[in-house]
Amino acid sequence: MTKKYDVIVIGAGPAGMTAALYASRAELSVLMLDRGVFGGQMNNTAEIENYPGFKSILGPDLSQAMYDSSTQFGVEYAYGEVTGITTDGATKLVNTADQQYEAVAVILAAGAEYRKLGVPGEEEFGGRGVSYCAVCDGAFFKQEDVIVVGGGDSAVQEATYLSNIANQVTVVHRRDQLRAQPILQQQAFSKDNIDFVWNSTVQHIDGDDKKVTGVTIKNQQTNEEQQLAASGVFIYVGILPLTTAFQQLGITDDQGWIETNEQMATKVPGIFAVGDVRHKPLRQITTAVGDGGIAGQAVFDYVEAQKLEK
Structure with a gap:
């Protein structure tokens, strides 16, 4: 009925x-x-x-x-x-x-x-290190190294949140400056355990049989690729x-x-x-x-x- x-x-x-x-x-x-x-x-x-x-x-x-x-x-x-x-x-x-x-x-x-990155490893490691919610999953990475992808409000705010849990937070952003609100940027820049990698995009998410081990990124200006080690990848790209x-x-x-x-x-x-x-x-x-x-x-x-x- x-x-x-x-x-x-x-x-x-x-x-x-x-x-x-x-x-x-x-x-x-x-x-x-x-x-x-x-x-x-x-x-x-x-x-x-x-x-x-x-x-x-x-x-x-x-x-x-x-x-x-x-x-x-x-x-x-x-x-x-x-x-x-x-x-x-x-x-x-x-x-x-x-x-x-x-x-x-x-x-x-x-x-x-x-929005998803659409790169190799993103789907494969969903729930095994790849996350879109720092509040939900951040506690799983206590005193571990994590990566945040993005440069807007959500990425920067959640990077700051994760800095209170993780050992080291690395923010990977495709541009040379953040798009987040100034106050959110100030909060993130004030954290000693947040690093920024500029002009770079994630090429694929790496891992072993069990979980994420890091990401491979590419510098958009030099085309140089490098690997960043991490236990978690938090994605905020729109x-x-x-x-x-x-x-x-x-x-x-x-x-x-x-x-x-x-x-x-x-x-x-x-x-x-x-x-x-x-x-x-x-x-x-x-x-x-x-x-x-x-x-x-x-x-x-x-x-x-x-x-x-x-």
């Missing part, structure tokens, strides 16, 4: 949870679906220092606080990976592997995932939108990001998008929360308008 709701929120990161909170406070029936643990990428962040109201808070702690807040007005939370969405007039059908749900409106908040299940709706750009207006509405009536799936200049927890609040109000207006048309 198909379960019916006013609103279905797909994704339980900060954007999705905020949208669910606003919609449920407006007394709409809300289902929040997620394929994993609520909180999204916040769970992979050690310390958050730029979320108003907290001088510093652990990512998983903020995830739990948001979840507790977002579900206090009757939001239903369910596990499920969405395989597709179809529209039948004003009705939206959301399909997972074993269930179909019906809603008047849908808010897409599936977020994004870490993100990709989790929008494959929504492609048939025709609401994404050529890179997979969803296009919306200021009310977070897509060009398909009754389908909204928030957070990291959107085409936007800045992807932060604060911007995700802002998206969610706007969408929560916009979806209320949409649902009420649909009721008046009946």
